[in-house]
Amino acid sequence: MSKQVFTKTNIFIALQYLSARKKQSFLATIGVLLGVTTFIVMINFMTGVNDFLDDAVFNGSPDIIVSATTRKQHEKKGFNIGVNAIEHSKRIDDLLKENTNVQSFAHQIISPAILISDAKQFPGSINGVFPDQERNMVDLERRLIEGEGFQSLSTENTILLGISLAKRLQVSVGDQIKMILPNGKNTTLTVSGIFSFGITTIDNVRTYVSATTLQHLLGQNSISNIHIKLKDRDDVRLKSYLIENIDNVTTEDWKDSNKTIVIGNKVRDILTWSVSFALLLVAGFGIYNILNITVIQKRKDIAVLKTIGYSSNDIVFIFLVQSIIIGVLGAILGSVLGYVISYLISTTPLDTSDFIIVDTYPINFKMSYYVLGFSFGVVTTIFAGYFPSKKASKVDPVTIIRGI
């Protein structure tokens, strides 16, 4: 005779027990459903926000910025109206080309300037870029609202503006604005493109012009920054390596520049996991409770099953199957409901704050989260079902029958 417990008969008995307590089984299923739904919605939303911020901030800014130390630290020459130049840019280039963790890098010359339109004046941070290099650093095409990207900078006297700045200056593509640099030089530029990173702090001030245009106006042939994109963003050893080997430069990595966002991501992660875990734990206790009560109520039936030939393992299986059915059903329905709610959230218009510019709530629809939520729900219910099942299998038929 077989020792196998996974038999049609045992499953039939389990199903019969489940359907005899439809209401309780239904409530237990709802418990798992809510746990899994919440887990999926929360993780979709939280990682959606995280990914959105990562994408906007980290792709909008380089992983490591190398800049010249301020002039005051090593020489004094009256008013500082020029731009601090990196003295050994060739050597840095050579070091970066050797480094295996560098994905790409780009030279920039960055200067503050006043931007003046027909309507208003605003200060901006002018990034003089080399279009061919910068294209590898920032995916501006994806972020264009109107006009063209970096390639338009090859036309002389053109400028790309962040959306917030463009709105404040009340200009659109094709309009002209005037730029006044600290050294008093000014020029008229045509707006050739307007972009949005979705982060107000960037969209408010960032502009791109061609580096050669800016160098010409500033009267210096040098660069002020080198932006580096890493293959592995978490490996920032390059930062200290550059400091050690190159004079008169400072470096800053993405973690320094975006401390609040890095911490925010961590807090959201902790929240997601702890709340989801708590909910599934509650659902698990629900199942534990229901099965436990059933086992106590059904002691006589269990005793009878044992006398007519059902082994302890059969009994464990019969009760465990009930919780697995509840768990799987709850987890499937929870995944579906989680998807539906996530979808609804993702289409809900978001009243934009000052910090983030986005039309709807950012939601991440990764398949792996559904797999995770599903397994999480099922595993919880198996644990919750195991102990009452074990208890049921220990029922001693003699004690029960004698006890009448």
Add this chain to the structure above:
Amino acid sequence: MIIEAQHIDKYFLEPEKHQVLKDISLSISEGELVSVYGESGSGKSTLLYILSTLDTGFEGNLSIKNQDIKKLTSSALTDFRNKYIGFVYQFHYLLPEFNVLQNVMLPAMKLAQKSKEEMKKDALSLLNEVGMKDFAKRPSYQLSGGQQQRVAIARALINDPSVIIADEPTGNLDQKNSGVIFDLLKEITERKNKTVVIATHNPKIYHNSHRTIEMIDGSIRL
């Protein structure tokens, strides 16, 4: 001999150590209907649980169908019970989640040696023999006590066991029903040549058995 018990001693450890069965030796041959009677506390139920292999915590030897019970592991024992022993209890104990037919089929479904159709046919023919065929699709909790006990007899016989163990099978029934149920049990088991061991208080039962064993204070009165 289908049941062979030698020098069986049984102790209860709680509330204090107490000898319930004292040096019980008995042999029961195939087709015999043996009733065990005695006052409550005489040890007759305890003896019945041991003979039915439910209670293995005893001293001495017991073999059923030439199988030494003590040599079986607990899961082998469960299978042994399933195949060779049928039970009828005082409180019928049908499972309320299942209908009458399903209750009768449960031991056969565990044995899993026949197709579902055959099991169903066997169960229906047994229900017919106990006069319950018309109730096959009824939920078991809707039946009266006497009806439930008829179904329990059918359930005990479904796997065609060698031994039927009945613990006060009429203890919960009125006098008229008691007689009917006992006569039914006797008629069917004699016809099928089953060995039956019944624990009972009922004089009508022990007067109509092939053999009676009287228990006094844990011993068999000779």
